[in-house]
Amino acid sequence: MQDLNPLAIELNEHLQDSAPVVSALLSKLGKRIYLPKGILSQTAEANAKAHRFNATRAIALKDNDMMHLAVSREFVSGLPLESIYGYAPVLGQPELREAWKTHLLKENPSLAETALSLPIVTSGMTHGFSLLAELFVDSEDTLVLPDKIWGNYRLIFQTKAGANLQTYPFFNTAKGFNTHGFRETLLNTTDEKLLILLNFPHNPTGYAITHTEAQHIVDAIVARADAGCRILVMIDDAYAGLWYDASVMQESLFGLLVGCHPNVVPIKIDGATKEEYAWGLRVAFMSFGLGEAAMQPLEQKLSGLIRANTSGASQVSQTLILEAMKAPGHAEQKRHNYEMLKARALKAKEITSDARYTKLWEVYPSHAGYFMCLNLKSGDAEVVRQQLLEEHGIGTIALGETELRVAYSCLEESDVETVFEVIARVIEGL
Ligand SMILES: Cc1ncc(COP(=O)(O)O)c(C=O)c1O
Numbered sequence: 001m002q003d004l005n006p007l008a009i010e011l012n013e014h015l016q017d018s019a020p021v022v023s024a025l026l027s028k029l030g031k032r033i034y035l036p037k038g039i040l041s042q043t044a045e046a047n048a049k050a051h052r053f054n055a056t057r058a059i060a061l062k063d064n065d066m067m068h069l070a071v072s073r074e075f076v077s078g079l080p081l082e083s084i085y086g087y088a089p090v091l092g093q094p095e096l097r098e099a100w101k102t103h104l105l106k107e108n109p110s111l112a113e114t115a116l117s118l119p120i121v122t123s124g125m126t127h128g129f130s131l132l133a134e135l136f137v138d139s140e141d142t143l144v145l146p147d148k149i150w151g152n153y154r155l156i157f158q159t160k161a162g163a164n165l166q167t168y169p170f171f172n173t174a175k176g177f178n179t180h181g182f183r184e185t186l187l188n189t190t191d192e193k194l195l196i197l198l199n200f201p202h203n204p205t206g207y208a209i210t211h212t213e214a215q216h217i218v219d220a221i222v223a224r225a226d227a228g229c230r231i232l233v234m235i236d237d238a239y240a241g242l243w244y245d246a247s248v249m250q251e252s253l254f255g256l257l258v259g260c261h262p263n264v265v266p267i268k269i270d271g272a273t274k275e276e277y278a279w280g281l282r283v284a285f286m287s288f289g290l291g292e293a294a295m296q297p298l299e300q301k302l303s304g305l306i307r308a309n310t311s312g313a314s315q316v317s318q319t320l321i322l323e324a325m326k327a328p329g330h331a332e333q334k335r336h337n338y339e340m341l342k343a344r345a346l347k348a349k350e351i352t353s354d355a356r357y358t359k360l361w362e363v364y365p366s367h368a369g370y371f372m373c374l375n376l377k378s379g380d381a382e383v384v385r386q387q388l389l390e391e392h393g394i395g396t397i398a399l400g401e402t403e404l405r406v407a408y409s410c411l412e413e414s415d416v417e418t419v420f421e422v423i424a425r426v427i428e429g430l
Pocket residue numbers: 123124125126127150199202203236238271273279282283284
Protein backbone atom coordinates (compact mmCIF):
# COMPACT_ATOMS: atom_id res chain seq x y z
CA MET A 1 0.00 0.00 0.00
CA GLN A 2 1.59 3.29 -1.09
CA ASP A 3 1.88 6.21 1.33
CA LEU A 4 -0.82 8.82 1.04
CA ASN A 5 0.26 12.15 -0.43
CA PRO A 6 0.11 14.92 2.22
CA LEU A 7 -2.52 16.68 0.09
CA ALA A 8 -4.69 13.54 0.13
CA ILE A 9 -4.28 13.31 3.91
CA GLU A 10 -5.37 16.92 4.24
CA LEU A 11 -8.47 16.33 2.08
CA ASN A 12 -9.33 13.15 3.99
CA GLU A 13 -9.14 15.01 7.30
CA HIS A 14 -11.24 17.81 5.93
CA LEU A 15 -13.85 15.34 4.68
CA GLN A 16 -13.79 13.39 7.93
CA ASP A 17 -14.56 16.62 9.83
CA SER A 18 -17.22 17.97 7.46
CA ALA A 19 -18.89 14.77 6.27
CA PRO A 20 -17.78 11.63 8.15
CA VAL A 21 -20.29 9.45 6.30
CA VAL A 22 -18.92 10.47 2.90
CA SER A 23 -15.43 9.88 4.24
CA ALA A 24 -16.40 6.35 5.35
CA LEU A 25 -17.86 5.62 1.92
CA LEU A 26 -14.63 6.43 0.02
CA SER A 27 -12.86 3.64 -1.82
CA LYS A 28 -9.13 3.01 -1.41
CA LEU A 29 -8.55 5.09 -4.54
CA GLY A 30 -10.99 7.67 -3.19
CA LYS A 31 -8.78 8.00 -0.11
CA ARG A 32 -5.60 8.25 -2.19
CA ILE A 33 -6.75 10.75 -4.79
CA TYR A 34 -6.01 14.48 -4.60
CA LEU A 35 -5.43 17.35 -6.98
CA PRO A 36 -1.73 18.17 -7.32
CA LYS A 37 -0.95 21.85 -6.96
CA GLY A 38 1.73 21.94 -9.71
CA ILE A 39 0.79 23.28 -13.10
CA LEU A 40 -2.84 24.18 -12.37
CA SER A 41 -2.09 26.40 -9.40
CA GLN A 42 0.94 28.01 -11.11
CA THR A 43 -1.23 28.75 -14.13
CA ALA A 44 -3.96 30.22 -11.92
CA GLU A 45 -1.39 32.46 -10.21
CA ALA A 46 -0.04 33.58 -13.57
CA ASN A 47 -3.54 34.27 -14.89
CA ALA A 48 -3.99 36.70 -12.02
CA LYS A 49 -0.56 38.34 -12.08
CA ALA A 50 1.30 37.82 -15.38
CA HIS A 51 0.36 41.15 -16.98
CA ARG A 52 3.20 41.16 -19.54
CA PHE A 53 3.62 37.65 -20.93
CA ASN A 54 1.86 34.54 -19.70
CA ALA A 55 3.86 31.53 -20.83
CA THR A 56 2.23 28.97 -18.57
CA ARG A 57 -0.63 27.29 -20.42
CA ALA A 58 -0.05 24.27 -22.66
CA ILE A 59 -1.78 25.95 -25.57
CA ALA A 60 -0.70 28.11 -28.50
CA LEU A 61 -1.71 31.74 -28.86
CA LYS A 62 -1.73 34.16 -31.75
CA ASP A 63 -2.72 37.84 -31.49
CA ASN A 64 -3.68 37.19 -27.85
CA ASP A 65 -6.29 34.60 -28.81
CA MET A 66 -6.38 30.88 -29.46
CA MET A 67 -4.28 29.73 -32.42
CA HIS A 68 -6.60 27.57 -34.53
CA LEU A 69 -7.37 26.19 -37.96
CA ALA A 70 -9.81 28.24 -40.00
CA VAL A 71 -11.11 25.04 -41.62
CA SER A 72 -12.71 23.97 -38.32
CA ARG A 73 -13.50 27.45 -37.02
CA GLU A 74 -15.85 28.16 -39.95
CA PHE A 75 -18.31 25.54 -38.65
CA VAL A 76 -18.72 27.39 -35.34
CA SER A 77 -18.03 30.91 -36.49
CA GLY A 78 -20.43 32.61 -34.08
CA LEU A 79 -18.60 31.57 -30.91
CA PRO A 80 -15.53 33.14 -29.25
CA LEU A 81 -12.33 31.18 -29.94
CA GLU A 82 -11.65 30.46 -26.26
CA SER A 83 -15.13 28.92 -25.89
CA ILE A 84 -14.38 26.48 -28.70
CA TYR A 85 -10.69 25.59 -28.49
CA GLY A 86 -9.65 26.54 -24.95
CA TYR A 87 -9.45 23.96 -22.18
CA ALA A 88 -12.57 23.98 -20.02
CA PRO A 89 -12.08 24.06 -16.23
CA VAL A 90 -11.66 20.53 -14.84
CA LEU A 91 -15.09 20.52 -13.14
CA GLY A 92 -16.78 22.27 -16.07
CA GLN A 93 -17.67 25.79 -17.16
CA PRO A 94 -18.87 27.73 -14.07
CA GLU A 95 -21.75 29.37 -15.95
CA LEU A 96 -22.97 26.04 -17.30
CA ARG A 97 -22.80 24.51 -13.82
CA GLU A 98 -24.88 27.39 -12.44
CA ALA A 99 -27.36 27.13 -15.31
CA TRP A 100 -27.82 23.39 -14.74
CA LYS A 101 -28.34 23.96 -11.01
CA THR A 102 -31.04 26.53 -11.78
CA HIS A 103 -32.63 24.01 -14.18
CA LEU A 104 -32.60 21.29 -11.47
CA LEU A 105 -34.16 23.56 -8.85
CA LYS A 106 -36.89 24.57 -11.28
CA GLU A 107 -37.71 21.01 -12.35
CA ASN A 108 -37.50 19.48 -8.87
CA PRO A 109 -39.76 21.32 -6.41
CA SER A 110 -38.68 19.00 -3.55
CA LEU A 111 -35.10 20.25 -3.80
CA ALA A 112 -33.93 23.02 -1.52
CA GLU A 113 -31.06 25.10 -2.81
CA THR A 114 -28.95 24.76 0.34
CA ALA A 115 -28.53 21.00 0.07
CA LEU A 116 -27.82 20.85 -3.64
CA SER A 117 -24.21 21.06 -4.74
CA LEU A 118 -23.13 22.89 -7.84
CA PRO A 119 -23.33 20.19 -10.55
CA ILE A 120 -19.99 18.84 -11.78
CA VAL A 121 -19.66 18.44 -15.54
CA THR A 122 -18.65 15.00 -16.81
CA SER A 123 -17.95 13.68 -20.32
CA GLY A 124 -21.37 12.05 -20.57
CA MET A 125 -23.19 10.19 -17.82
CA THR A 126 -21.09 7.07 -18.34
CA HIS A 127 -18.05 9.06 -17.27
CA GLY A 128 -19.97 10.25 -14.19
CA PHE A 129 -20.72 6.68 -13.15
CA SER A 130 -17.10 5.68 -13.78
CA LEU A 131 -15.92 8.51 -11.54
CA LEU A 132 -18.32 7.43 -8.80
CA ALA A 133 -17.07 3.86 -9.12
CA GLU A 134 -13.50 5.08 -8.71
CA LEU A 135 -14.30 7.36 -5.79
CA PHE A 136 -16.57 5.04 -3.82
CA VAL A 137 -16.36 1.40 -4.94
CA ASP A 138 -13.85 -1.18 -3.80
CA SER A 139 -13.78 -4.77 -4.97
CA GLU A 140 -16.51 -6.81 -3.19
CA ASP A 141 -18.52 -3.75 -2.11
CA THR A 142 -22.24 -4.47 -2.51
CA LEU A 143 -24.27 -2.65 -5.14
CA VAL A 144 -28.04 -3.16 -5.06
CA LEU A 145 -29.71 -3.01 -8.49
CA PRO A 146 -32.92 -4.31 -10.06
CA ASP A 147 -32.72 -7.25 -12.49
CA LYS A 148 -33.65 -5.04 -15.46
CA ILE A 149 -31.00 -2.42 -16.01
CA TRP A 150 -29.05 -0.38 -18.52
CA GLY A 151 -26.27 -2.90 -19.24
CA ASN A 152 -23.39 -0.48 -18.89
CA TYR A 153 -23.78 -0.50 -15.08
CA ARG A 154 -22.42 -4.05 -15.11
CA LEU A 155 -19.35 -3.08 -17.07
CA ILE A 156 -18.64 -0.04 -14.90
CA PHE A 157 -19.40 -1.37 -11.42
CA GLN A 158 -18.96 -5.13 -11.68
CA THR A 159 -16.38 -5.73 -14.41
CA LYS A 160 -14.26 -2.63 -13.82
CA ALA A 161 -14.71 -1.88 -10.12
CA GLY A 162 -15.33 -5.45 -8.90
CA ALA A 163 -18.54 -4.68 -7.00
CA ASN A 164 -20.73 -7.52 -5.86
CA LEU A 165 -24.15 -6.96 -7.49
CA GLN A 166 -27.26 -7.87 -5.50
CA THR A 167 -30.37 -7.84 -7.65
CA TYR A 168 -34.10 -7.96 -7.03
CA PRO A 169 -36.93 -8.35 -9.55
CA PHE A 170 -37.80 -4.93 -10.97
CA PHE A 171 -41.57 -5.63 -11.11
CA ASN A 172 -43.88 -7.00 -8.46
CA THR A 173 -46.78 -9.29 -9.41
CA ALA A 174 -49.05 -6.27 -10.02
CA LYS A 175 -46.43 -4.93 -12.45
CA GLY A 176 -45.59 -2.00 -10.25
CA PHE A 177 -42.07 -1.23 -9.04
CA ASN A 178 -41.10 -3.96 -6.59
CA THR A 179 -40.68 -1.78 -3.52
CA HIS A 180 -41.10 -4.84 -1.30
CA GLY A 181 -38.31 -6.76 -3.08
CA PHE A 182 -36.11 -3.67 -2.93
CA ARG A 183 -36.70 -3.31 0.80
CA GLU A 184 -36.10 -7.02 1.47
CA THR A 185 -32.84 -6.96 -0.48
CA LEU A 186 -31.63 -3.97 1.49
CA LEU A 187 -32.63 -5.41 4.83
CA ASN A 188 -30.99 -8.74 4.02
CA THR A 189 -27.59 -7.17 3.51
CA THR A 190 -25.24 -7.08 6.44
CA ASP A 191 -22.66 -4.68 5.01
CA GLU A 192 -21.80 -1.48 6.84
CA LYS A 193 -21.44 0.22 3.47
CA LEU A 194 -23.95 -0.10 0.68
CA LEU A 195 -24.28 1.27 -2.83
CA ILE A 196 -27.68 1.61 -4.47
CA LEU A 197 -28.47 2.54 -8.06
CA LEU A 198 -31.96 3.53 -9.20
CA ASN A 199 -33.10 4.75 -12.61
CA PHE A 200 -36.50 6.29 -13.38
CA PRO A 201 -37.69 6.84 -16.11
CA HIS A 202 -36.30 3.38 -16.59
CA ASN A 203 -34.21 1.82 -19.30
CA PRO A 204 -35.23 -0.72 -20.68
CA THR A 205 -38.94 -0.60 -19.75
CA GLY A 206 -39.89 3.10 -19.72
CA TYR A 207 -41.38 2.62 -16.24
CA ALA A 208 -41.67 5.65 -13.96
CA ILE A 209 -42.55 5.49 -10.25
CA THR A 210 -45.54 7.01 -8.49
CA HIS A 211 -45.19 9.29 -5.50
CA THR A 212 -46.22 6.43 -3.19
CA GLU A 213 -43.58 4.09 -4.65
CA ALA A 214 -40.99 6.84 -4.28
CA GLN A 215 -41.87 7.22 -0.62
CA HIS A 216 -41.61 3.44 -0.08
CA ILE A 217 -38.16 3.46 -1.66
CA VAL A 218 -37.03 6.28 0.62
CA ASP A 219 -38.52 4.53 3.68
CA ALA A 220 -36.62 1.32 2.83
CA ILE A 221 -33.34 3.21 2.47
CA VAL A 222 -33.94 5.08 5.73
CA ALA A 223 -34.73 1.79 7.54
CA ARG A 224 -31.38 0.33 6.44
CA ALA A 225 -29.57 3.57 7.32
CA ASP A 226 -31.22 3.53 10.76
CA ALA A 227 -29.56 0.19 11.37
CA GLY A 228 -26.18 1.91 11.03
CA CYS A 229 -25.43 1.24 7.37
CA ARG A 230 -23.84 4.05 5.35
CA ILE A 231 -25.45 4.26 1.95
CA LEU A 232 -24.49 5.91 -1.30
CA VAL A 233 -27.56 6.25 -3.52
CA MET A 234 -26.94 6.97 -7.19
CA ILE A 235 -29.97 8.25 -9.07
CA ASP A 236 -29.71 7.88 -12.83
CA ASP A 237 -31.96 10.57 -14.26
CA ALA A 238 -30.95 10.16 -17.89
CA TYR A 239 -34.56 10.55 -19.07
CA ALA A 240 -35.65 13.26 -16.62
CA GLY A 241 -38.47 15.42 -17.90
CA LEU A 242 -39.75 12.85 -20.40
CA TRP A 243 -42.84 11.84 -18.39
CA TYR A 244 -45.96 11.24 -20.47
CA ASP A 245 -48.39 9.95 -17.85
CA ALA A 246 -49.93 12.26 -15.25
CA SER A 247 -50.22 9.43 -12.70
CA VAL A 248 -46.44 9.12 -12.18
CA MET A 249 -44.11 11.36 -10.20
CA GLN A 250 -42.90 14.22 -12.39
CA GLU A 251 -39.63 14.93 -10.63
CA SER A 252 -36.53 13.07 -9.54
CA LEU A 253 -36.49 10.70 -6.59
CA PHE A 254 -33.26 12.51 -5.65
CA GLY A 255 -35.28 15.39 -4.19
CA LEU A 256 -36.88 13.05 -1.63
CA LEU A 257 -33.55 11.49 -0.71
CA VAL A 258 -31.64 14.68 0.04
CA GLY A 259 -31.51 15.07 3.82
CA CYS A 260 -33.58 11.90 4.41
CA HIS A 261 -31.01 10.44 6.86
CA PRO A 262 -27.50 11.41 8.02
CA ASN A 263 -26.16 8.03 6.80
CA VAL A 264 -27.52 8.49 3.28
CA VAL A 265 -25.52 10.27 0.57
CA PRO A 266 -27.62 10.84 -2.56
CA ILE A 267 -26.08 11.68 -5.92
CA LYS A 268 -27.99 12.69 -9.04
CA ILE A 269 -26.45 11.80 -12.37
CA ASP A 270 -28.16 13.38 -15.34
CA GLY A 271 -27.24 14.93 -18.59
CA ALA A 272 -27.55 17.06 -21.58
CA THR A 273 -27.34 13.66 -23.32
CA LYS A 274 -31.09 13.01 -23.51
CA GLU A 275 -32.57 16.11 -21.85
CA GLU A 276 -30.96 18.49 -24.32
CA TYR A 277 -31.02 16.09 -27.29
CA ALA A 278 -27.22 16.11 -27.41
CA TRP A 279 -26.12 12.48 -27.17
CA GLY A 280 -22.72 12.80 -28.83
CA LEU A 281 -21.76 16.12 -27.26
CA ARG A 282 -20.84 14.16 -24.10
CA VAL A 283 -21.98 16.67 -21.52
CA ALA A 284 -23.52 15.38 -18.32
CA PHE A 285 -23.71 16.36 -14.68
CA MET A 286 -23.23 14.91 -11.25
CA SER A 287 -24.89 16.69 -8.30
CA PHE A 288 -24.57 15.81 -4.63
CA GLY A 289 -27.11 16.27 -1.88
CA LEU A 290 -24.37 17.81 0.27
CA GLY A 291 -23.50 21.25 1.56
CA GLU A 292 -20.50 23.44 0.80
CA ALA A 293 -18.20 22.11 3.57
CA ALA A 294 -18.39 18.53 2.30
CA MET A 295 -18.24 19.52 -1.35
CA GLN A 296 -14.96 21.40 -1.04
CA PRO A 297 -12.71 18.36 -0.41
CA LEU A 298 -14.94 16.17 -2.58
CA GLU A 299 -14.55 18.55 -5.53
CA GLN A 300 -10.78 18.43 -5.04
CA LYS A 301 -10.86 14.63 -5.14
CA LEU A 302 -13.09 14.59 -8.20
CA SER A 303 -10.82 17.14 -9.87
CA GLY A 304 -7.92 14.76 -9.26
CA LEU A 305 -9.83 11.82 -10.77
CA ILE A 306 -10.99 13.82 -13.80
CA ARG A 307 -7.49 15.24 -14.28
CA ALA A 308 -6.22 11.65 -14.35
CA ASN A 309 -8.66 10.33 -16.94
CA THR A 310 -10.33 12.72 -19.41
CA SER A 311 -8.77 15.86 -17.91
CA GLY A 312 -12.10 17.61 -18.49
CA ALA A 313 -15.17 17.60 -20.73
CA SER A 314 -15.17 19.12 -24.20
CA GLN A 315 -15.17 22.92 -24.16
CA VAL A 316 -17.12 23.39 -27.39
CA SER A 317 -19.76 20.90 -26.28
CA GLN A 318 -20.25 22.72 -23.00
CA THR A 319 -20.46 26.03 -24.85
CA LEU A 320 -23.11 24.68 -27.22
CA ILE A 321 -25.24 23.39 -24.34
CA LEU A 322 -24.92 26.63 -22.37
CA GLU A 323 -25.66 28.86 -25.37
CA ALA A 324 -28.66 26.67 -26.28
CA MET A 325 -30.01 26.90 -22.71
CA LYS A 326 -29.75 30.70 -22.84
CA ALA A 327 -31.30 31.03 -26.31
CA PRO A 328 -34.84 32.49 -26.56
CA GLY A 329 -36.30 29.48 -28.40
CA HIS A 330 -34.88 26.88 -26.02
CA ALA A 331 -37.92 26.09 -23.87
CA GLU A 332 -40.26 26.07 -26.82
CA GLN A 333 -38.06 23.74 -28.88
CA LYS A 334 -37.73 21.34 -25.95
CA ARG A 335 -41.49 21.38 -25.52
CA HIS A 336 -41.92 20.61 -29.21
CA ASN A 337 -39.59 17.57 -29.04
CA TYR A 338 -41.30 16.42 -25.84
CA GLU A 339 -44.72 16.57 -27.51
CA MET A 340 -43.42 14.55 -30.45
CA LEU A 341 -41.98 11.86 -28.17
CA LYS A 342 -45.14 11.82 -26.07
CA ALA A 343 -47.30 11.27 -29.17
CA ARG A 344 -45.07 8.32 -30.17
CA ALA A 345 -45.20 6.90 -26.63
CA LEU A 346 -48.99 7.08 -26.49
CA LYS A 347 -49.26 5.53 -29.95
CA ALA A 348 -46.90 2.70 -29.00
CA LYS A 349 -48.90 2.08 -25.83
CA GLU A 350 -52.20 2.02 -27.72
CA ILE A 351 -50.92 -0.33 -30.42
CA THR A 352 -48.99 -2.76 -28.21
CA SER A 353 -51.88 -3.16 -25.76
CA ASP A 354 -54.39 -3.96 -28.52
CA ALA A 355 -56.39 -7.10 -27.69
CA ARG A 356 -55.18 -8.87 -30.87
CA TYR A 357 -51.66 -8.99 -29.41
CA THR A 358 -52.42 -10.24 -25.89
CA LYS A 359 -51.64 -13.86 -26.85
CA LEU A 360 -48.25 -12.77 -28.22
CA TRP A 361 -46.81 -10.54 -25.56
CA GLU A 362 -47.18 -8.80 -22.26
CA VAL A 363 -46.31 -5.10 -22.41
CA TYR A 364 -44.35 -3.84 -19.43
CA PRO A 365 -45.87 -0.62 -18.07
CA SER A 366 -44.19 2.34 -19.76
CA HIS A 367 -44.88 5.94 -18.81
CA ALA A 368 -41.78 7.84 -19.77
CA GLY A 369 -38.44 8.00 -21.56
CA TYR A 370 -37.68 6.35 -24.90
CA PHE A 371 -38.65 2.69 -24.63
CA MET A 372 -41.36 0.08 -24.64
CA CYS A 373 -40.45 -3.43 -23.63
CA LEU A 374 -42.37 -6.55 -24.71
CA ASN A 375 -42.22 -9.77 -22.75
CA LEU A 376 -42.84 -12.42 -25.43
CA LYS A 377 -45.19 -15.26 -24.54
CA SER A 378 -43.63 -17.57 -27.12
CA GLY A 379 -40.49 -17.60 -29.22
CA ASP A 380 -36.99 -16.57 -28.37
CA ALA A 381 -36.37 -12.80 -28.30
CA GLU A 382 -33.01 -13.14 -30.06
CA VAL A 383 -34.56 -15.20 -32.87
CA VAL A 384 -37.32 -12.61 -33.25
CA ARG A 385 -34.75 -9.82 -33.29
CA GLN A 386 -32.70 -11.53 -35.97
CA GLN A 387 -35.70 -12.23 -38.20
CA LEU A 388 -36.91 -8.66 -37.82
CA LEU A 389 -33.51 -7.47 -38.89
CA GLU A 390 -32.70 -9.94 -41.68
CA GLU A 391 -36.14 -10.30 -43.25
CA HIS A 392 -37.77 -6.95 -42.51
CA GLY A 393 -34.95 -4.48 -41.94
CA ILE A 394 -36.23 -3.60 -38.44
CA GLY A 395 -33.76 -3.16 -35.58
CA THR A 396 -34.75 -3.90 -31.98
CA ILE A 397 -32.89 -5.03 -28.85
CA ALA A 398 -33.31 -8.54 -27.43
CA LEU A 399 -32.84 -8.70 -23.66
CA GLY A 400 -32.58 -12.13 -22.11
CA GLU A 401 -34.71 -14.90 -23.63
CA THR A 402 -38.11 -13.25 -23.79
CA GLU A 403 -37.77 -9.49 -23.78
CA LEU A 404 -37.67 -7.21 -26.79
CA ARG A 405 -36.98 -3.50 -26.33
CA VAL A 406 -38.29 -1.08 -28.90
CA ALA A 407 -37.04 2.52 -28.88
CA TYR A 408 -40.17 4.26 -30.17
CA SER A 409 -38.16 7.47 -29.75
CA CYS A 410 -36.51 6.51 -33.06
CA LEU A 411 -39.81 5.92 -34.92
CA GLU A 412 -42.08 8.45 -36.54
CA GLU A 413 -45.54 8.28 -34.97
CA SER A 414 -46.95 7.12 -38.31
CA ASP A 415 -44.53 4.14 -38.40
CA VAL A 416 -45.20 2.84 -34.89
CA GLU A 417 -48.15 0.68 -35.92
CA THR A 418 -46.28 -0.93 -38.83
CA VAL A 419 -43.30 -1.83 -36.66
CA PHE A 420 -45.43 -3.63 -34.05
CA GLU A 421 -47.52 -5.33 -36.75
CA VAL A 422 -44.36 -6.79 -38.26
CA ILE A 423 -43.08 -7.84 -34.82
CA ALA A 424 -46.41 -9.65 -34.28
CA ARG A 425 -46.21 -11.38 -37.68
CA VAL A 426 -42.68 -12.58 -36.98
CA ILE A 427 -43.66 -14.04 -33.61
CA GLU A 428 -46.74 -15.72 -35.11
CA GLY A 429 -44.65 -17.21 -37.92
CA LEU A 430 -42.10 -18.86 -35.62
C1 LIG B 1 -30.33 4.82 -18.11
C2 LIG B 1 -29.20 5.41 -18.86
N1 LIG B 1 -28.21 6.02 -18.18
C3 LIG B 1 -27.16 6.57 -18.81
C4 LIG B 1 -27.05 6.53 -20.19
C5 LIG B 1 -25.81 7.04 -20.88
O1 LIG B 1 -25.62 8.35 -20.94
P1 LIG B 1 -24.34 8.96 -21.67
O2 LIG B 1 -24.53 8.73 -23.15
O3 LIG B 1 -24.42 10.40 -21.28
O4 LIG B 1 -23.11 8.29 -21.17
C6 LIG B 1 -28.04 5.89 -20.95
C7 LIG B 1 -27.90 5.81 -22.41
O5 LIG B 1 -28.53 5.09 -23.12
C8 LIG B 1 -29.14 5.32 -20.26
O6 LIG B 1 -30.13 4.70 -20.93
